[in-house]
Amino acid sequence: MLMLTAGIERIGRTTLFLIGEMGRMLLFLLSTFAWLLRPPLRPFQILKQLHFIGFKSTFVVVLTAAFTGMVLGLQGYYTLRKYGSEAALGAAVALSIIRELGPVLASLMVTARAGSAMTAEIGIMRITEQIDALDTMAISPLQYLISPKIVAALIGVPLLVAIFDVVGIYGGYVVGVDLLGGNSGAYWNSLESAVEWKDVYGGIWKSISFGLIVSWICCYKGYYTRMSAEGLGAATTEAVVLASVLILIWDYFLTSVLL
Amino acid sequence: MSGKMSLAREVCSCSVTHHPSPITHHWFVAVIRLVGVEKNFGNQQVLRGVNLTIPPGKLTTVIGPSGEGKSVLLKHMIGLLQPDRGEVWVDGVEITRLRGKALNEVRKRFAMLFQGAALFDSLTVFENVAFPLREKLRLPEPDVARRVEEKLEQVGLSGMGHKYPAELSGGMKKRAGLARALVMEPEIILFDEPTTGLDPLMAKTIHDLILAMHRKFGFTAVMVSHEIPEIFSISDWVAMLKDGKIVAMAPPTEFQRSADQAVREFIAVGIEV
Numbered sequence: 031m032l033m034l035t036a037g038i039e040r041i042g043r044t045t046l047f048l049i050g051e052m053g054r055m056l057l058f059l060l061s062t063f064a065w066l067l068r069p070p071l072r073p074f075q076i077l078k079q080l081h082f083i084g085f086k087s088t089f090v091v092v093l094t095a096a097f098t099g100m101v102l103g104l105q106g107y108y109t110l111r112k113y114g115s116e117a118a119l120g121a122a123v124a125l126s127i128i129r130e131l132g133p134v135l136a137s138l139m140v141t142a143r144a145g146s147a148m149t150a151e152i153g154i155m156r157i158t159e160q161i162d163a164l165d166t167m168a169i170s171p172l173q174y175l176i177s178p179k180i181v182a183a184l185i186g187v188p189l190l191v192a193i194f195d196v197v198g199i200y201g202g203y204v205v206g207v208d209l210l211g212g213n214s215g216a217y218w219n220s221l222e223s224a225v226e227w228k229d230v231y232g233g234i235w236k237s238i239s240f241g242l243i244v245s246w247i248c249c250y251k252g253y254y255t256r257m258s259a260e261g262l263g264a265a266t267t268e269a270v271v272l273a274s275v276l277i278l279i280w281d282y283f284l285t286s287v288l289l
Numbered sequence: 290m291s292g293k294m295s296l297a298r299e300v301c302s303c304s305v306t307h308h309p310s311p312i313t314h315h316w317f318v319a320v321i322r323l324v325g326v327e328k329n330f331g332n333q334q335v336l337r338g339v340n341l342t343i344p345p346g347k348l349t350t351v352i353g354p355s356g357e358g359k360s361v362l363l364k365h366m367i368g369l370l371q372p373d374r375g376e377v378w379v380d381g382v383e384i385t386r387l388r389g390k391a392l393n394e395v396r397k398r399f400a401m402l403f404q405g406a407a408l409f410d411s412l413t414v415f416e417n418v419a420f421p422l423r424e425k426l427r428l429p430e431p432d433v434a435r436r437v438e439e440k441l442e443q444v445g446l447s448g449m450g451h452k453y454p455a456e457l458s459g460g461m462k463k464r465a466g467l468a469r470a471l472v473m474e475p476e477i478i479l480f481d482e483p484t485t486g487l488d489p490l491m492a493k494t495i496h497d498l499i500l501a502m503h504r505k506f507g508f509t510a511v512m513v514s515h516e517i518p519e520i521f522s523i524s525d526w527v528a529m530l531k532d533g534k535i536v537a538m539a540p541p542t543e544f545q546r547s548a549d550q551a552v553r554e555f556i557a558v559g560i561e562v
Contacts, residue, residue: 154410162369163407166400167421167473168393174424 058172058250062180065173075178076185083144083179083245084186088193090139095194098131099123099201107206116206120217121224123202128195128225128233134281136194137240140187141273145248148179149269152252153262161253176253180245187241188234195233232288239284240277247273320345320477320509321366326375327533328361335361337533338375348503348510350520352555353530359513360404362530363479366511367399368392379477397425400475404482406466408454414441415450418468425473440468444498460491464498471502480512492516496523517556521545529555 106122152175155161164171199221206212251269255262321343328336335358343349343366351359364370365377368384377384384395408417418437422428428436441447444464454462463483470478483499484492496516500523503510514520520527521541528538531551537544545556 158405158410159403159407160409162364163401163403163409165369166367166396167425168396169421169424170393 054254055246055250058253059246062172062176062246062249065170066177066181068173072174072178075174076181079178079182080186082147083140083182084189087140087143087186087190090143091136091190091194092197094135094139095127095132095197096201098135098194099127099198099203100205102126102131102198103202103205103210106202107210107212116212117216118220118224119202119206119212120199120219120221123206124195124199124221124225125229127198127202128229130281130285132191132194132198133233133236133240134277136191137187137237137244137277138274140183140190140241141244141248141270141277144183145244145273146266146270148245148248149252149255149266150262152176152249153255153265156253156255157257157262171253176249179249180242183241183245184238185241187244188237191233191237228288232284235288236281236284239280243276243280244273247276320380321511322376322378323362323365324376324378326362326365326372326377328358328365328370328372335533336365336372336375339530339533339535341528341535341538343509343511344526345509346507347525348500348512348523349526349528350512350514350524351528351530351535352514352517352520354555355515357530358533359530360481363401363481363511363513367396367401367479397473398476399479400470400473400477401479402463402466402470402481402483404485406454406462408462408465408469410454412453413450414446414452414454414457414465414468417454417465418450418472421469421473436472437468440472441465443471443502444468459486460495463487463495467495467498467502471506474506475508477509477511480510480514482513482515484514484516493519496520499523518545531555 102123103119106119107116110116110118110122152161155175161171161175164174203214203217207214207217248269251265251272255265321341323339323341326336326339326341327334339362341351341362351362353359361370365372366379368377368387371385375385379395379398382395384392387395408414409420412420415437418440419433422433422436437450438447441450444467446461446464446468449457449461449465454465457465467483480499484495487495496519499510499512502508512520512524521544524541526538527541527544529536529544529549529552537547537549537552539547544552547553547556
């Protein structure tokens with residue numbers, strides 16, 4: 031009986047903690063947006079973050095895109111050849127990348143490269159009292175530190191996804207057409223006839239929402255890190271895992287709405 | 290107990306009213322007043338009803354054993370922490386319920402030198418000191434440069450503006466932090482263990498610098514420190530935090546003659562060390 035009570039108590043405590051945590055996360059996001067609307071606007075800070083989140087992630091995104099497109103070209107070519115449909119390779123590669131793989135993989139790469147760095151940076155600023163120092167100067171850390179990161183992710187992630195899409199489609203072309211001897215005209219023609227603007231818009235909406243998820247979760251975890259090296263390590267891991275899982279879950283829901 | 294210490298206690302106990310005392314010509318007018326402040330972290334009760342009155346224009350040092358909540362006390366004064374119970378008054382304004390713009394208005398009167406200096410590690414020393422001027426005053430760059438160079442010179446860091454915090458020694462970081470605290474010419478400066486981790490010589494340099502700046506600019510200073518007996522020579526008032534409460538407050542000479550057992554023990558051990 032005692033064990034049962036203890037178990038129920040534990041479940042209750044965990045549930046309450048999770049509800050509280052979700053509430054804190056939502057308040058954190060709303061407060062950040064509220065600060066975003068107040069002057070001073072910080073274009074230089076936003077550009078700096080755009081350079082960090084966007085430009086500096088370009089290499090890893092291009093690399094991922096190229097190999098994703100290439101492997102899709104390879105797998106797609108041999109699978110479609112069985113049914114005599116190699117001509118549809120362009121459509122298969124492009125739709126897979128534009129609808130799903132581009133937004134998801136580019137966002138996961140941004141989470142791994144820039145998201146983890148965001149958590150670590152903000153966490154260290156918390157531990158070394160740099161965030162408190164901002165507060166004492168009557169400067170809102172949410173406005174100065176967090177808002178530019180969120181804005182930069184909202185702009186940067188869709189741009190990276192666009193780059194991913196283009197590079198991925200060319201990756202599929204290189205393997206499917208240049209290496210395996212598929213028809214170049216058929217590749218582009220099938221792509222053009224299969225891809226609609228709503229696929230592109232869908233990818234953009236996904237990438238914007240993923241950019242928000244990455245920056246929100248990673249900033250939140252850093253901002254409320256426990257005050258130790260171990261705590262910061264845990265916060266960084268939690269941020270990457272939670273952001274990645276949320277991207278995948280949210281992708282499913284968005285896809286089911288957009289389809 | 291001496292007359293002044295009794296009076297200090299009297300003022301502390303008087304301040305347990307829930308109304309701010311008007312600014313009068315009393316010699317001990319409070320600029321910061323903590324009334325029955327209690328603070329818990331989880332199950333740990335850190336502050337257990339602190340009553341403390343900080344006189345304006347004076348350097349008040351809060352001493353006490355490690356882990357007693359001295360830094361926590363300091364952070365309540367500037368609204369970085371909110372008490373679970375009690376009130377914090379800054380010149381007649383109760384700040385515990387203030388948020389956002391209203392709290393920032395109060396904070397504009399403050400500066401704080403943190404234990405680790407809390408310099409922004411992505412900025413140079415110059416940019417760190419210039420930061421509040423650029424962010425809050427939006428001064429033209431020549432004026433920013435002039436004021437920053439002036440403050441760096443005052444703390445003995447002339448020509449070091451281009452360095453990053455990671456390239457500085459502990460003492461230099463504290464001095465850079467002090468320059469950043471002074472650059473906005475605040476009315477109140479809070480010092481959180483400004484000499485922790487420094488060798489005795491550097492600790493003395495920092496203390497001398499704080500004293501010199503305090504005499505020059507006349508700001509109200511609240512310092513948390515363990516440095517006994519050094520703090521007696523620079524402080525106007527000394528308060529002791531023990532078991533989550535202020536157990537004594539007096540000018541240094543009176544404080545050292547205190548009959549309070551906890552005070553005597555703390556001073557004796559501090560002097561031996």
